Amino acid sequence: MLMGEAVRGVIVDHALLQYGTIQPENFKSNGTLSLLRKLRFSNIQTAISYVLPVSAEQVNLLQTMAKLHSFGCLPLTASSLDIASREIAQTWSHISGTILYLLPDHDASPKITCTYFSIALDDEVTSALHNSNRIYMEKLEELPLTICRLNKKAISNDVVTVGYIMKPSREEDFAKRGAFPMCPTPNGLMFLPLTFELPISKQLEEVDVILHKATDEIVSIELNSSSESSYRIGYTKGMQELQRHIENHSDCFEVDPLNSIYPVLDRLKIQQLLLGLKDLNVGGRCKVRAPHFLKVNSFDEPDLVQRLHDATLSLPSIVKPQVACGVADAHSMAIVFKVEDFKVLNVPLPAVIQEYVDHSSTLFKFYVLGDRVFHTVKNSMPNADDLIKSSEKNGSKPLLFDSLKSLPTASTNQHSEGRDPCLDLALVNKAAERLSKRLGLTIFGFDVVIQEGSGDHVVVDVNYLPSFKEIPDDVAVPAFWDAIKKKVDSKAVK
Secondary structure (H helix, E strand, C coil): CCCCCCEEEEEEEHHHHCHHHCCHHHHHHCHHHHHHHHHHHCCCEEEEEEECCCCHHHHHHHHHHHHHHCCEEEEECCCCHHHHHHHHHHHCCCCCEEEEEEEECCCCCCCEEEEEEEECCCCCEECCCCHHHEEEECCHHHHHHHHHHHHHHHCCCCCEEEEEECCHHHHHHHHCCCCCCCCCCCCCEEEEECCCCCCHHHHHCCCCEEEECHHHHEEEEEECCCCCCCEEEEECHHHHHHHHHHHHCCCCCECCCHHHHHHHHEHHHHHHHHHHHHHHCCCCCCCEECCCEEEECCCCCCCHHHHHHHCCCCCCEEEEECECCCCCCCCEEEEECCHHHHHHCCCCCCEEEEECCCCCCEEEEEEEECCEEEEEEEECCCCHHHHHHHHHCCCCCCEEEECCCCCCCCCHHHCCCCCCCCCCHHHHHHHHHHHHHHHCCCEEEEEEEECCCCCCEEEEEEEECCCCCCCCHHHHHHHHHHHHHHHHHHHHCC
16 A cells, blocks of 8 residues: 555445345344445445346346445455456446445355555556455454554554444444544544454554543443442443453553543432532523432421421422433433422432423533533423423323433424523533543533523533534534544643
């Protein structure tokens, strides 16, 4: 590879896809096709090849698969590199760079031969037949790691490689917006998807910094009743391996360390941390604050009414599990209208009872990306009076909902007329800076509602590594990259 010849195209022989066992309705969920989509989202031309002759039925299936994922579908007259490379170069005459051609070798180990060669805009093919231009792989999952190594060799060792891990749906959401390119960004980042299908230690040899959504890998959280903020977290086997590697290698650097995300797992801890925002308030201006709250270990507590009064809580109130994420029922919540309904409430314990703030049905979602703060405005739940009227139709029973799926929102006629909330952006930016320092997080989000009457800015939720998809990609994605790069640079000067 010559300097500057980054990987610009990948052709995978159809036999590597095992497509004969894949029905068209399952194309989207297939892991191999998902891996290839990552290439396309990185602006790497991607195609499925087949050598003629192939049955019409097979061709139709391959073309359907390719069209669904916006891949190319290349018929070749022979699989020999001499012929195939020239046919590929003719088909991809618009590409200048390095092409990877992957073929199966069923009679040998490793099982995949990856040959790479360079093509230019004038269709010339270079260095296609030398053994030095062949790489052997056991699994197709090694492909991103191979691309990473080739790109670093071709471009510059100064490129910062970001290894990232999160659940597939979240990863694809980021990737399709161009956030995880395998070729260098303008500020010198290159992203490598980590996989638990391969040894983590080998992958991390190529990685300079780790970006994780560790909450996607939580299988259990056990709260310790003897301590307000002590809990044991059970991760998936793969995440445990990554955690051990981080603990055993002091030079292993994370964008946001695992211990920094622990507070956002615990709604009680977050509520207590938000109490510190009162230090930002000055007389004569609206305040930023935490909502009033109360932790309960049981809904049968005999002095619950008094405890609610002491915590400045009135009904309706929102009831949330103390565990904020990472487990199935962390988002099972309720709005309670009558004290006696606490006894029959089906919200996981321990729980946090939180103030219901009248906020003109308007929610401000803030995203912190390093030293940049963005926000968007969303429709939210109706004010308490409208909620109470709605609840009376079903006997004022508690309103149960999953905050990820079915958050109750106000209808058009339930918005408060003439009472549009006035956002004090400077105040919230100060709160964002304070939260970033207290949490030790680089990338996080939080929600603000503005209380009718008082104008108080109430921070009702905090979360780690949000999608920030409400912010335009051409603004948010470069800010995302800059936040990571500045974090890496800050390590270098320490």
